[in-house]
Every structure is written in structure tokens, then in C-alpha cells.
Amino acid sequence: MERIPILRMGDTLLVTVQVDMHDQLAVRLLDDLTEMITKARARGVLIDISALDMVDSFIGRMIGDVAATSRILDATTVVCGIQPAVAITLVELGMSLAGVRTALDVEKGMELLRAAAQD
Amino acid sequence: MxxxxxxxxxxxxxxxxxxxxxxxxxxxxxxxxxxxxxxxxxxxxxxxxxxxxxxxxxxxxxxxxxxxxxxxxxxxxxxxxxxxxxxxxxxxxxxxxxxxxxxxxxxxxxxxxxxxxxxxxxxxxxxxxxxxxxxxxxxxxxxxxxxxxxxxxxxxxxxxxxLELSTPVIRLWDGILAMPLIGTLDSSRTQVVMESLLEQIVATRSPIAILDITGVPTVDTLTAQHLLKTVAATRLMGAECIISGIRPQIAQTIVHLGVELGDVITKASLADAFRLALKKLGHNPAQA
Amino acid sequence: MPQPRTDSEGGALRIEIAEGQDVVQVRQRAREKAQAAGFTLTEVTKIVTAASELARNTLEHGGGGWAEVGVVATGVRRGVRMVFHDEGPGIADVDQALRDGFTTGGGLGLGLGGSRRLLSELTIDSVPGRGTTIVAVRWK
Structure with a gap:
């Protein structure tokens, strides 16, 4: 079954989305991540979507759900690398991804997660 | 035939x-x-x-x-x-x-x-x-x-x-960009403004961008919404956008129009915005 | 003379929408056509995103159907035209369906209203019980 790999680095989970995701794949990623947060006792989730050239309302909702779910499980989610064109489109679409933390790239995302872990 | x-x-x-x-x-x-x-x-x-x-x-x-x-x-x-x-x-x-x-x-x-x-x-x-x-x-x-x-x-x-000529993006400091806007902001110009600002944020990896509207004569509902959209898009990318140079009449217009600026950070002048940006990045403006 | 005409590459090819992977197909076709029409990256992204929303709408609410994506031109204006068709339950109240937050599925209700904001024209032709045809155009 097609899956997006989740990397574990200490107490952080790293996901790099590189394929044009169909809906089932996005749903599977949400399920896998939720399970992994608990199993790996992760404190942070970093989702790098710099390779995605499109985020529609479905994928947007999936990202929002990951953030909300991880919060309940006491982990912080940071989404990084949203491309300018994708950001403009999301805003036009009416999706502000409220409640999702964002960073410019993986490095800055890791910084943000480290800072969040210290709170 | x-x-x-x-x-x-x-x-x-x-x-x-x-x-x-x-x-x-x-x-x-x-x-x-x-x-x-x-x-x-x-x-x-x-x-x-x-x-x-x-x-x-x-x-x-x-x-x-x-x-x-x-x-x-x-x-x-x-x-x-x-x-x-x-x-x-x-x-x-x-x-x-x-x-x-x-x-x-x-x-x-x-x-x-x-x-x-x-x-x-x-x-x-x-x-x-x-x-x-x-x-x-x-x-x-x-x-x-x-x-x-x-x-x-x-x-x-x-x-x-x-349009491209009229929208310069200036690097004020390591990690701080500024875009001084001059003239009327219509829909297509705002689009170009938004795009070049966001692209520069990525290119320079700058977490803070200042949109200075001192040179914008009037702001109508549409323009105000465009500015808000720019701020929202900046946030999605993981950067922050400060709007500076809002003149008193424009502030009044925005309130009259009922446009909710929400949690957008606004500063009176570019200098004030710059000072805030430095502080956010952990620099001491007095020394800088 | 300014009759709209489809592009020279044999017009718009039909893509069947029967499962999630087909939505991805529609997105890819929309990207190709939007690039061929000379849109900027941001505009291409908007068109592709709208195509994704509308194709999903055809799949989820129409129970599947087909899509056609092609380049159109009138005079100097060029654009991308997308048609989505299903023979599902139809939309009872089109105005309501275009409003943000309205949803019959489990989504956010941004599909139709959001797509309209991303495009230049969006017309919905729906007969309850018979199906829905959506014609969407983005002009340069």
C-alpha cells in the first residue's frame, strides 16, 4: 500500500511530502502520524511541504487535523516550506490554517519545535 | 453556383x-x-x-x-x-x-x-x-x-x-525585508506586490517583512482586504508581516469600512516597524 | 470572429472521475493546460487548486462523472476552461452551495465558493435528481 514515510529523530517526527497526494493517501498519513506520536512519544511533528505545488481544502483540512490531534496528544506540529503561490491560493480559498504553526524551512521549523519544547 | x-x-x-x-x-x-x-x-x-x-x-x-x-x-x-x-x-x-x-x-x-x-x-x-x-x-x-x-x-x-518596477523589495537587515508601497493599490498591483514580497521572503529566508504604506493615498475595502490577504499568506509561509505607515485618515477609513485587521501588527512609521522587527529577532535596537 | 475556440491539440480530452486517483489526474491536466495558456505560477496554482476542488465535488457529491480541461481563446484573451459533469443527486439550492461553510459532505464547505474565488467564471447547471454540470473559466 502506498504510504508517505515518517522519519523519527529523537522525540521529533519528520514528514516530507513529495508526491501529488490523493485524498486516501492524505488520510492514511493522518492516521499513521497519530499512531506514531503515541508510539514514539513524540513531542514535535515537522511536516515539510516545500515540494507540494498545490494544497487544496482537503489537504489543508488534513494538515489542520494533524495539528489539532497532535496538540491533544501533547505534541506540537509545525508545517514548513509552503510555497508563495500555494500560500496565496490557500488564502484566496478561505483557508487560514489557524492553529497551525508555520516555518520558512526545515531548519527554522526545528528551531521552532525546540523553542516549543522548552515552554 | x-x-x-x-x-x-x-x-x-x-x-x-x-x-x-x-x-x-x-x-x-x-x-x-x-x-x-x-x-x-x-x-x-x-x-x-x-x-x-x-x-x-x-x-x-x-x-x-x-x-x-x-x-x-x-x-x-x-x-x-x-x-x-x-x-x-x-x-x-x-x-x-x-x-x-x-x-x-x-x-x-x-x-x-x-x-x-x-x-x-x-x-x-x-x-x-x-x-x-x-x-x-x-x-x-x-x-x-x-x-x-x-x-x-x-x-x-x-x-x-x-508593475514590477513599482514594487521594490528592500533588505533592511539580515532577516528583515521592507516593501515601501507608493501610489494606488488596485487588485492586479496588489497581486504583484504580494507575489514579489513572498518570493523574496523565500529567497532571503527572512522571517519578518514590513509593508510600508506611507505612500498609498487612500485605502478602500478591497485594498484593505488585499493587505490582509498578504499578511495571511506571509503567515502561512512561516514569516511575519508588519504593516507600517498607516496615516490617520486611512486608519479612520479602515474602521469606517468595518474591515477587521484582527491580529495584524501595525506601526505608525517604518522606523517603528523596523525597531519592532529587530526586537523580535533578538537584536537590541539601541545597539543596532 | 471572436468565437471561443478550443486549443489545437484536439480540444479537451475527457477524464473519467471514479476514484481519488482520478482527481489527481484532473489536477495534472489542469496544470498542463494552464501552463500552455501562459499563466503565471500563482495563477496556475489557483487553477489547479480549483480543478481539484471541483473534481472532488464531482466524485463526492455527484458519485463520479467526468471532466474536460482545455485552453480557450477569444481575440487576445486566453484562458483555461474546465467542465465537470456528473449524474448524481444534483444541487437543490445553487446559491446556498456557493456559500462558504455550506457542506453536505464532511468537508469544510469551501469547495464551490472557494473555487469561484479562484476563477473568473463559474456557472452551475443542476437539476435535482438528474445531475450537475459545472463550467469554470479562468481568463488571463
């Missing part, structure tokens, strides 16, 4: 007296041309262009109806005229002068028709002239249309270039 006959008769004239027709046409063209346009195009060049169009017309007439220049058989003729119209436009010819190039074929061609079929069948001759006139009118109008299109393309390109 009559149409086919008409086409055949015209074709016959065009082919049998091609050399004379060409000479007459060039002469007619030089007769109507102003001194200025004569200097723009040489005699051999003009002659070659006339020759080419006559050849194309004959070919098209052999294969297609006279009154359907949208027909694929007319494509080479249309293409040739389009190229001609564009190059003349560049050379500085007016649309009228370009159209006259086609229209001036009427007189010599009608004269040749009259000479070939005079006394034969006057009604038929009248019909031929009428159909041929319509055709040349359509082709002349087509050159005008192409001319217009070329102009519109130039205008559009210049507008785009102007």
Missing part, C-alpha cells in the same frame, strides 16, 4: 494579366502613399509584398469560397497579412496605411475585370466587383484587427513591466 462562376472569372483575370496587374497595383500604391510612408519601404520590397499577396489570393481563390476568410484555405493569406500588419506597425505605419495596402488592390483589379468582361455580362460583372470588394474589405479589416491586437499586447507587457 453563381459564386463559383464569379470566383473563376476573377481568378482568370488575376492569372492572365498578373504582371500588368502587379505593375498597376504598385503604381496605385505609390500614388496614394505619402512621402513619409514611401521612405519607410523600398520599391523592390513593396513589389515583392504585392507579388506575394497576389499569389496567395489566387491560391486561396482556387481552393475556397470568396466570402469565407475564416476557412482554412485562407489561412496562409491571413497569416501573411498578420505578419505584414505587425511589421508595418513596428515600422510606424498607421492602421489606415496598412489597410490601404490591401484596399488599393481594388482599383487595378476592377479595371482589369472591366477590360476582360466589358459588354459581356454587365450584371455578372457588377456581382464580381461586389464580391471582390467585400473580400478585400474583410482582409483589410483583418490587418487592422491584427494591428490592434499587437498594440494591446505591447500595452499589456508595458503594464506588467511597470
Amino acid at each position: 453563381r459564386m463559383a462562376v464569379s470566383t473563376n472569372r476573377i481568378l482568370k483575370v488575376m492569372e492572365s494579366s498578373q504582371i500588368q496587374l502587379l505593375a498597376d497595383w504598385v503604381k496605385a500604391l505609390r500614388g496614394t502613399a505619402t512621402a513619409r510612408s514611401s521612405s519607410l519601404i523600398s520599391d523592390p520590397e513593396l513589389q515583392a509584398q504585392c507579388q506575394e499577396l497576389i499569389t496567395l489570393l489566387s491560391t486561396a481563390l482556387r481552393n475556397a469560397r470568396l466570402d469565407a476568410i475564416d476557412d482554412p484555405a485562407w489561412e496562409p493569406t491571413r497569416e501573411y497579412l498578420a505578419g505584414l500588419s505587425r511589421s508595418r506597425g513596428r515600422q510606424g505605419f498607421s492602421p489606415t496605411e496598412t489597410a490601404m495596402f490591401v484596399l488599393s488592390l481594388k482599383e487595378p483589379l476592377f479595371a482589369h475585370l472591366r477590360r476582360a468582361f466589358a459588354g459581356d455580362n454587365e450584371v455578372q460583372l457588377l456581382l464580381d466587383v461586389w464580391e471582390l470588394g467585400k473580400l478585400l474589405d474583410m482582409l483589410a479589416l483583418y490587418t487592422t484587427e491584427v494591428h490592434q491586437q499587437a498594440r494591446e499586447e505591447v500595452i499589456r507587457r508595458q503594464t506588467e513591466e511597470m
